[in-house]
Amino acid sequence: MIAPEQYPVLIVTVPLLSAFLINLIGMVDKRLCYPASLLALGASLAAALAVAARVAATGTIHYHVGNWPPPFGIEYVIDHLNALVLVVVAGVALVAAIASKRSVEQDFPDKRAQFYTLFVLLTTGLLGMTITGDAFNLYVLMEISALTNYSLIAMGGNRALVGGFNYIIIGTIGACFYLLGVGHLYIMTGSLNMADLLQLLPALFHTKAVLVGAILMLLGAWIKMAFFPLHGWLPNAYTYAPSATSTLVAPLMTKVSVYIMIRVLFSVFGAYYVFTVLPVKGLVVWLAVAAIVGGSIFALAQQDFKRMLTYLIVAEVGYMVGGVWLANQWGITGAILHIVNDAVMTLCLFLFCGIVVHKTRGHRLENLRGLFRRMPVTMAAFAVGALSMIGVPPTAGFFSKWYLILGGIDAHQWGFVAALLFSSLVNAVLFFRVFEIAYFEPAEEVHGHGAAVAIDEAPLSMLLPLVAVAIGLIVLGLYSTSLVSTFIQYAVPAGI
Amino acid sequence: MIWQFDFIILALALICAVASISLKDLLSAAIVFGAYSFVMCLLWTEMGAVDVAFTEAAVGAGVSTVFFLAAVLHTSRQVKPRRHGRFFYKFIGAAAALAIGGVLLAASADFPTWGDPASPASIHVSPHYIINTIPDTAVPNVVTSVLADYRGFDTMFETSVIFVAGLAVLAILGRFGRRTRDEAPAEFAAVPVAGQSPIIQAACRIMVPFMQLFALYVLAHGHHSPGGGFQGGVILAASFILIAISYDLRAMIGRLRERWNMVFASLGVMIYAGTGALCLLLGANFLDYSVLHRILPATSPIMARSHGMLAVEVGVCFTVMAVMVLIYVNIASHGKSDKGL
Amino acid sequence: MAMAEIFAKYNYWIYITLMMIGLYAMIAKGNLAKKIIGMSIFQTAIIVFYVSIGAKKGGATIPIIAHGHEGAEHVVRAIDYVNPLPHVLMLTAIVVGVATLGVALAIAMSIYERYGSMEEEEILERIRE
Numbered sequence: 024m025i026a027p028e029q030y031p032v033l034i035v036t037v038p039l040l041s042a043f044l045i046n047l048i049g050m051v052d053k054r055l056c057y058p059a060s061l062l063a064l065g066a067s068l069a070a071a072l073a074v075a076a077r078v079a080a081t082g083t084i085h086y087h088v089g090n091w092p093p094p095f096g097i098e099y100v101i102d103h104l105n106a107l108v109l110v111v112v113a114g115v116a117l118v119a120a121i122a123s124k125r126s127v128e129q130d131f132p133d134k135r136a137q138f139y140t141l142f143v144l145l146t147t148g149l150l151g152m153t154i155t156g157d158a159f160n161l162y163v164l165m166e167i168s169a170l171t172n173y174s175l176i177a178m179g180g181n182r183a184l185v186g187g188f189n190y191i192i193i194g195t196i197g198a199c200f201y202l203l204g205v206g207h208l209y210i211m212t213g214s215l216n217m218a219d220l221l222q223l224l225p226a227l228f229h230t231k232a233v234l235v236g237a238i239l240m241l242l243g244a245w246i247k248m249a250f251f252p253l254h255g256w257l258p259n260a261y262t263y264a265p266s267a268t269s270t271l272v273a274p275l276m277t278k279v280s281v282y283i284m285i286r287v288l289f290s291v292f293g294a295y296y297v298f299t300v301l302p303v304k305g306l307v308v309w310l311a312v313a314a315i316v317g318g319s320i321f322a323l324a325q326q327d328f329k330r331m332l333t334y335l336i337v338a339e340v341g342y343m344v345g346g347v348w349l350a351n352q353w354g355i356t357g358a359i360l361h362i363v364n365d366a367v368m369t370l371c372l373f374l375f376c377g378i379v380v381h382k383t384r385g386h387r388l389e390n391l392r393g394l395f396r397r398m399p400v401t402m403a404a405f406a407v408g409a410l411s412m413i414g415v416p417p418t419a420g421f422f423s424k425w426y427l428i429l430g431g432i433d434a435h436q437w438g439f440v441a442a443l444l445f446s447s448l449v450n451a452v453l454f455f456r457v458f459e460i461a462y463f464e465p466a467e468e469v470h471g472h473g474a475a476v477a478i479d480e481a482p483l484s485m486l487l488p489l490v491a492v493a494i495g496l497i498v499l500g501l502y503s504t505s506l507v508s509t510f511i512q513y514a515v516p517a518g519i
Numbered sequence: 520m521i522w523q524f525d526f527i528i529l530a531l532a533l534i535c536a537v538a539s540i541s542l543k544d545l546l547s548a549a550i551v552f553g554a555y556s557f558v559m560c561l562l563w564t565e566m567g568a569v570d571v572a573f574t575e576a577a578v579g580a581g582v583s584t585v586f587f588l589a590a591v592l593h594t595s596r597q598v599k600p601r602r603h604g605r606f607f608y609k610f611i612g613a614a615a616a617l618a619i620g621g622v623l624l625a626a627s628a629d630f631p632t633w634g635d636p637a638s639p640a641s642i643h644v645s646p647h648y649i650i651n652t653i654p655d656t657a658v659p660n661v662v663t664s665v666l667a668d669y670r671g672f673d674t675m676f677e678t679s680v681i682f683v684a685g686l687a688v689l690a691i692l693g694r695f696g697r698r699t700r701d702e703a704p705a706e707f708a709a710v711p712v713a714g715q716s717p718i719i720q721a722a723c724r725i726m727v728p729f730m731q732l733f734a735l736y737v738l739a740h741g742h743h744s745p746g747g748g749f750q751g752g753v754i755l756a757a758s759f760i761l762i763a764i765s766y767d768l769r770a771m772i773g774r775l776r777e778r779w780n781m782v783f784a785s786l787g788v789m790i791y792a793g794t795g796a797l798c799l800l801l802g803a804n805f806l807d808y809s810v811l812h813r814i815l816p817a818t819s820p821i822m823a824r825s826h827g828m829l830a831v832e833v834g835v836c837f838t839v840m841a842v843m844v845l846i847y848v849n850i851a852s853h854g855k856s857d858k859g860l
Numbered sequence: 861m862a863m864a865e866i867f868a869k870y871n872y873w874i875y876i877t878l879m880m881i882g883l884y885a886m887i888a889k890g891n892l893a894k895k896i897i898g899m900s901i902f903q904t905a906i907i908v909f910y911v912s913i914g915a916k917k918g919g920a921t922i923p924i925i926a927h928g929h930e931g932a933e934h935v936v937r938a939i940d941y942v943n944p945l946p947h948v949l950m951l952t953a954i955v956v957g958v959a960t961l962g963v964a965l966a967i968a969m970s971i972y973e974r975y976g977s978m979e980e981e982e983i984l985e986r987i988r989e
Binding site: 593599 | 869870871872873874876877878879880881882883884885886887888889890891893894896897898900901904907908911912913914915916917918920921922923924925926936937938939941942943944945946947948949950951952954955956957958959960961962963965966967968969970972973977978979981982
């Protein structure tokens with residue numbers, strides 16, 4: 024059978040091949056698409072776990088596609104950083120797929136085959152972006168995940184179309200900037216392989232072309248992750264996207280883009296260049312502060328629950344970018360841990376949002392009225408996610424925030440520390456307002472009946488993933504130190 | 520390279536670009552944009568990028584323009600004059616363009632001289648491909664060997680991008696749940712539709728077989744001359760689109776049904792990824808075609824690479840052909856797949 | 861600046877100009893079709909850049925190895941052929957370009973069907989109603 028040396032490529036190619044099969048299966052029977060997607064994503068997750076275990080045991084793995092040695096062929100490089108991110112991406116995608124059943128049946132019953140094919144291909148794109156060690160291969164995968172994402176959003180119709188169109192325009196600018204940045208490095212060095220570039224670039228650190236290449240690649244990643252002030256596309260695109268889409272893309276797209284930023288910074292340019300030569304260090308931390316404060320304030324102003332969550336994503340991106348540019352052990356550890364934690368937290372919140380949309384056909388704050396009585400288990404699971412967003416121990420959100428604050432103190436970036444505390448405060452206000460609405464305000468249709476509200480829980484296919492993710496948040500919190508000691512401490516570049 | 524010629528082409532490209540974004544009539548803008556692509560295609564031939572030029576001619580100047588025309592005919596033809604001047608966006612746009620332009624100009628000062636044979640890009644990785652393509656793969660067209668073998672993994676995803684585009688257009692525009700969708704009239708519309716010239720129809724009918732033959736030649740001969748799966752696929756698609764334009768869409772769907780189209784699109788990428796997976800099952804790395812010599816009779820590992828490339832090019836051709844037709848059908852008929860251009 | 865220097869770099873200047881035109885159109889134009897044209901120009905600008913990287917002066921020809929009937933008897937020199945790698949990369953970029961174009965047109969057409977306009981302002985007005 025297939026040797027364990029081949030597992031890295033399976034993480035990407037199994038969902039890829041399955042996606043085309045799902046499309047064909049859908050022509051025969053639409054109902055089979057859902058289990059087929061689960062199978063594909065499950066297999067991918069299993070391969071990712073096996074690879075992560077091997078990385079933890081033996082260190083970085085290289086895989087040469089087509090058996091061509093780099094820099095001539097395309098190489099997969101799995102180190103401690105992307106081994107972790109791969110598991111997160113595959114895991115989150117699987118959970119989002121499980122929960123998508125009812126939403127998809129409700130929103131587009133006739134387009135199930137198309138939806139699941141695009142869904143699995145989007146996951147393939149994200150996994151491929153994460154695993155590759157080739158700067159151009161990353162661009163191609165970036166376009167796969169982007170195109171699938173545009174269309175999955177636009178499938179929502181109406182306002183989602185407008186949001187999707189803006190996203191195409193801005194997303195294309197982002198991807199093109201990245202491609203142009205790669206072009207600048209290519210014209211100066213003649214190579215596309217990240218490890219090779221890391222060797223060749225130090226001799227060219229003084230050139231403006233490399234500087235511009237770095238800035239273009241960063242701009243590309245920032246546009247893709249909606250980093251302030253390039254975040255304009257995100258709220259509309261994610262708010263009006265179908266629930267099944269936003270459950271997948273909201274936790275993953277921004278986080279994978281943050282990973283891309285870290286990968287490009289440290290595996291192509293190297294920490295010395297990024298923090299010593301590149302003259303943007305102070306600026307980026309202040310932009311991160313603006314992202315956190317701005318995202319939180321905008322979230323506070325929303326009357327629409329889902330839109331509020333999208334602004335929280337903007338704020339969370341500020342956490343991670345700021346953490347990286349703190350340029351110390353704590354900050355980068357916090358940023359990487361936050362990629363994991365934030366993916367799971369956002370998944371939890373958007374799963375809940377999916378349930379709300381499924382049950383009440385809306386995602387405004389008033390749709391939440393009376394939900395504590397109607398859906399106690401759902402609300403309890405949501406509460407865990409909300410506490411994690413606020414940063415209450417022992418949920419996962421607390422630990423990454425703790426590392427980030429330590430990093431901020433260590434780097435004397437008091438503005439960043441203040442922004443983190445401010446954002447926790449705002450999150451507390453936000454979520455307690457949500458709890459208040461859901462607990463005290465009775466649902467309109469049962470007004471007058473008082474406590475006599477029948478329990479009407481979400482369907483199991485949506486409830487179980489939510490509960491599992493909520494438990495996962497606590498488990499992640501409890502085991503965050505071992506996560507740091509097994510994976511993240513090796514992912515932080517040496518010499519900082 | 521003749522710099523006078525270069526200069527004229529580049530000037531034309533700039534003129535076409537400015538014209539296509541400033542013309543108020545969108546139909547003209549689309550046609551000028553087609554001209555822009557054609558000028559680009561000349562530029563690339565002139566710089567020796569024949570495969571790129573071929574693809575641009577087929578994709579950019581060919582099907583893209585047709586997609587655009589079809590879309591414009593279904594929406595509004597004119598850009599409306601605005602009540603408010605969009606000054607804010609114009610300002611942001613100009614500022615962003617100037618900022619990026621300035622930064623890029625600054626960077627270009629460090630670039631090696633254009634066409635310098637000793638530039639890093641010319642001496643670091645690429646000579647390896649030029650020198651080793653014959654010993655490694657027995658394919659003289661270096662672009663093909665890099666595309667389908669050395670960097671074949673990129674191309675697999677590139678084909679998937681095409682597949683995604685087709686599926687996305689179908690998912691966004693397509694109307695589902697109607698039984699009539701695949702029931703295109705079986706009989707070929709021999710009676711000319713009013714307003715369509717029988718001369719054009721007859722001419723197109725004669726051209727189509729030659730186009731398809733040429734497409735197959737381009738596909739099969741991609742190892743030795745410019746061309747390959749992409750170009751062949753686009754030309755095949757163009758032949759079907761030509762039927763749709765000269766007769767009507769039903770005539771074309773009668774020959775290539777939508778359902779089969781989707782099957783072809785999936786099948787194409789599956790041939791590609793499946794070839795890769797086959798190498799995996801034979802114990803080699805993904806897409807390492809040389810291992811295929813074990814199952815192909817009378818081949819060396821080197822020739823196996825050549826044959827492997829042909830297999831994936833066929834896959835690419837399938838997908839590209841099917842998806843281009845699919846996009847055209849959905850755009851031209853606004854997702855209804857019946858009437859339309 | 862010396863004449864020689866101008867001729868040495870003009871390809872890069874043209875790509876920068878095209879890129880600026882495309883970027884301006886994407887942001888400043890209110891008509892969705894114009895935005896899409898701008899996007900395509902923006903993408904081709906990058907292709908001009910990459911293909912220019914691949915060019916070699918001094919007698920280099922297209923990257924198809926000249927060979928006899930019985931394989932290569934003569935020595936293949938890299939300097940005789942233009943750099944094929946940027947061509948391969950840009951084939952991908954062209955394909956990505958047409959894919960993006962198709963999806964963007966499909967979304968624009970659906971927007972037109974739903975809101976009856978291709979102008980950004982009018983669409984936003986109709987959303988507010």
